[in-house]
Amino acid sequence: MATMLDPQRTIRELQELRTLTADADGAQRVAFTPTWLAARAWFRERLAGLPVNVHQDAAGNVWTTLPGASERAVVVGSHIDSVPNGGWLDGCLGLLAGLEVLRRVCAEHEGKPPVTIRVVDWADEEGARFGKSLFGSAACSGNLDLDEARRLTDKQGVALPAALRHVGIDFERVKESGCERANAAAYLELHIEQGPVLLDLDLPLGAVLGTFGVERHAITFHGQAAHSGSTPMNRRRDAFLAAAKMAQEIYAIAARSGGGVCTIGSCTTKPGIVTSVVEECRITLDQRHLDTAALARMHREAREAATRFAAEGGVDVSWERLWSIAPAPFHPELIAFADDAVRETCGTSHRLPSGPLHDAAEMAMAGVPTVMLFVQSLKGISHNKIEDTRLEHLDLAVRALDRLAEKTMRWVADGEGSH
Amino acid sequence: MATMLDPQRTIRELQELRTLTADADGAQRVAFTPTWLAARAWFRERLAGLPVNVHQDAAGNVWTTLPGASERAVVVGSHIDSVPNGGWLDGCLGLLAGLEVLRRVCAEHEGKPPVTIRVVDWADEEGARFGKSLFGSAACSGNLDLDEARRLTDKQGVALPAALRHVGIDFERVKESGCERANAAAYLELHIEQGPVLLDLDLPLGAVLGTFGVERHAITFHGQAAHSGSTPMNRRRDAFLAAAKMAQEIYAIAARSGGGVCTIGSCTTKPGIVTSVVEECRITLDQRHLDTAALARMHREAREAATRFAAEGGVDVSWERLWSIAPAPFHPELIAFADDAVRETCGTSHRLPSGPLHDAAEMAMAGVPTVMLFVQSLKGISHNKIEDTRLEHLDLAVRALDRLAEKTMRWVADGEGSH
Numbered sequence: 001m002a003t004m005l006d007p008q009r010t011i012r013e014l015q016e017l018r019t020l021t022a023d024a025d026g027a028q029r030v031a032f033t034p035t036w037l038a039a040r041a042w043f044r045e046r047l048a049g050l051p052v053n054v055h056q057d058a059a060g061n062v063w064t065t066l067p068g069a070s071e072r073a074v075v076v077g078s079h080i081d082s083v084p085n086g087g088w089l090d091g092c093l094g095l096l097a098g099l100e101v102l103r104r105v106c107a108e109h110e111g112k113p114p115v116t117i118r119v120v121d122w123a124d125e126e127g128a129r130f131g132k133s134l135f136g137s138a139a140c141s142g143n144l145d146l147d148e149a150r151r152l153t154d155k156q157g158v159a160l161p162a163a164l165r166h167v168g169i170d171f172e173r174v175k176e177s178g179c180e181r182a183n184a185a186a187y188l189e190l191h192i193e194q195g196p197v198l199l200d201l202d203l204p205l206g207a208v209l210g211t212f213g214v215e216r217h218a219i220t221f222h223g224q225a226a227h228s229g230s231t232p233m234n235r236r237r238d239a240f241l242a243a244a245k246m247a248q249e250i251y252a253i254a255a256r257s258g259g260g261v262c263t264i265g266s267c268t269t270k271p272g273i274v275t276s277v278v279e280e281c282r283i284t285l286d287q288r289h290l291d292t293a294a295l296a297r298m299h300r301e302a303r304e305a306a307t308r309f310a311a312e313g314g315v316d317v318s319w320e321r322l323w324s325i326a327p328a329p330f331h332p333e334l335i336a337f338a339d340d341a342v343r344e345t346c347g348t349s350h351r352l353p354s355g356p357l358h359d360a361a362e363m364a365m366a367g368v369p370t371v372m373l374f375v376q377s378l379k380g381i382s383h384n385k386i387e388d389t390r391l392e393h394l395d396l397a398v399r400a401l402d403r404l405a406e407k408t409m410r411w412v413a414d415g416e417g418s419h
Numbered sequence: 420m421a422t423m424l425d426p427q428r429t430i431r432e433l434q435e436l437r438t439l440t441a442d443a444d445g446a447q448r449v450a451f452t453p454t455w456l457a458a459r460a461w462f463r464e465r466l467a468g469l470p471v472n473v474h475q476d477a478a479g480n481v482w483t484t485l486p487g488a489s490e491r492a493v494v495v496g497s498h499i500d501s502v503p504n505g506g507w508l509d510g511c512l513g514l515l516a517g518l519e520v521l522r523r524v525c526a527e528h529e530g531k532p533p534v535t536i537r538v539v540d541w542a543d544e545e546g547a548r549f550g551k552s553l554f555g556s557a558a559c560s561g562n563l564d565l566d567e568a569r570r571l572t573d574k575q576g577v578a579l580p581a582a583l584r585h586v587g588i589d590f591e592r593v594k595e596s597g598c599e600r601a602n603a604a605a606y607l608e609l610h611i612e613q614g615p616v617l618l619d620l621d622l623p624l625g626a627v628l629g630t631f632g633v634e635r636h637a638i639t640f641h642g643q644a645a646h647s648g649s650t651p652m653n654r655r656r657d658a659f660l661a662a663a664k665m666a667q668e669i670y671a672i673a674a675r676s677g678g679g680v681c682t683i684g685s686c687t688t689k690p691g692i693v694t695s696v697v698e699e700c701r702i703t704l705d706q707r708h709l710d711t712a713a714l715a716r717m718h719r720e721a722r723e724a725a726t727r728f729a730a731e732g733g734v735d736v737s738w739e740r741l742w743s744i745a746p747a748p749f750h751p752e753l754i755a756f757a758d759d760a761v762r763e764t765c766g767t768s769h770r771l772p773s774g775p776l777h778d779a780a781e782m783a784m785a786g787v788p789t790v791m792l793f794v795q796s797l798k799g800i801s802h803n804k805i806e807d808t809r810l811e812h813l814d815l816a817v818r819a820l821d822r823l824a825e826k827t828m829r830w831v832a833d834g835e836g837s838h
Binding site: 233267277355 | 612613614615616619631633635645646647648649650651652654657659660662663664665666667670673674680681682683684685686687688690691692693694695696697700703705707741773774775776799800801802
């Protein structure tokens, strides 16, 4: 009965959703907006006729449940919200592929599979409006910092709690979403890669090893403003010179790290005028690695380099932690299943880490055995209207997710997964 | 009769002017303000009893003339205007020292020296309000770009012509100031160094070789924005990396140039967010040298380096000229006189270029034989209330300017200098 799986239907549904919720600039399904609500209503219509129950939890996540002989559940999740001017696949691919898997399981088991299967549409994965990503999954995992989230406002000054109230969510109760994890034995997620790794390897699909841990800091070098004409070069305490040396250094640090990445994303200078040596230069440094020890080493090396460059230039340096998160490695057995599912679907697999965060990281950190599949991203680009994936790769992606779900359901039925 | 020179009087007058025109934040003699007018009125009171005529020219420069047997004139000039929160010596030292020289010449020659001596107070040297320095001297030299100056506005939106009208100057006629150059045979100016060269050499005074030429450009590197987590290091087109390599390179370029200086004064990044590789990075580059060919070579080397760094990083680079000016070398014989005057005054001299521009550059470019003296600046700092010079050095500076003026007057009397 596996022939009931219809990946072309998923592609048609993705196209239909695009027509409904995108404009000339791309997808506009920003969480808590009317377009997002319209997308969710459209998704719910897709469930008509299926023997499922659907409910929205305390954090605004929507759960579609096909009860099985066992209450223990395989959860397939993703998000229908997008960034403004987003791509047509980011998030909704995983959700609609999950729906297709649910349809196949339902048909194959005549509405009563051996274990429960659930599809979750997480609320506000992107954090586009309030600057806090993974809102719904972090509420469910328990990692959400309520005090921090309570203070978030959008550009119009609307506070997150007020925006949630507008869509029927009581901010103070969002962590009650955690009860949804009670029977979650495993969590699966398919997503577009958002990077060029599979593209460079010319592979349709890959098994994801986990999401990178992140160390995110601002580094400020403090020198001395001095007149650009009257100050000899050997008398300068040039904050930009010290900061600029970090640019090449982080490439060396990343190369030594075995798979990590480092990015200086911004640089600001004070006084920042053409006639003065830079007195103060602030750069942001984002470092990511899948391995906790390797991430710590990368961060230590950056600190040592900054101290060295500051000393060379007679300037001072200070650090400010902006954000950090531990790596979220996925479950070894589920990674093996994902690898097998990809190989069975398209001949070759590849294991890769995820640089961006995903809701799957929240589930993994909450102790739910988790894995993801990535499908190739054309141009390696996401969060942009030009985001795209070949239709044949989308077809393969739905098939691979289905195979992964089948393997995972058997595994859970055999008593594996979280209890 | 040279004993009539009283440098201590100059110091007392500088202190009196500070009391009159500074507040807790420093000197406030910004051109065209009431405080500036008050300073000029105070200066004019100092002239009482001297057989001089005083008039304001079409550009607002104030000329104090002691007619000599010959109409050919040695001009001693500087400016009484300051930046906001400026130092107590920048500009007014040269003017009051010039006054003291005029007093000495007047006394020595019983009111009728062999050549005419003139002291000029240039209008708005600093350009603090309208962003255009050397206003009065550029009007006099003829280098002032009227179309450009006509469009200048201050922070309150007041146009330069309106501000000039307020102090009785007709903007459209400012270049009539050029007639003042008719009999100018030589131009002399004493100024605080505004840099640390004499301080480092532990010398009170130096002879200035000329003012640096300047090449001032913005350099923009254009790469590709990419997600900081999902983009492998070897796939990045990092505009910041390319721009940052310029930071060290300009120190090498300056070192090779034989006396030039290079400054990157500002750096801006787009999108400039912590989670993205930098797509566009703009830096400003200010390069200065006393030698035209060396300045051109420095500029060419910077262009070659930027092209090389762009190619290494797979990014593009574009240049925008912000401003440039040719070097203004001073007159060889007057430099020799200045050197002698300093040596006779304090034992040791040093020849050095001027990084900042001065009104003297306008006179030199207009073909008037010109030289400057620099007096040591404590801490090498200027344009700041902490600007200072030892009182004994101020005393020596007035003496050296007087010796230089005496040598120059003899030179002019002998038929040298511009005709």
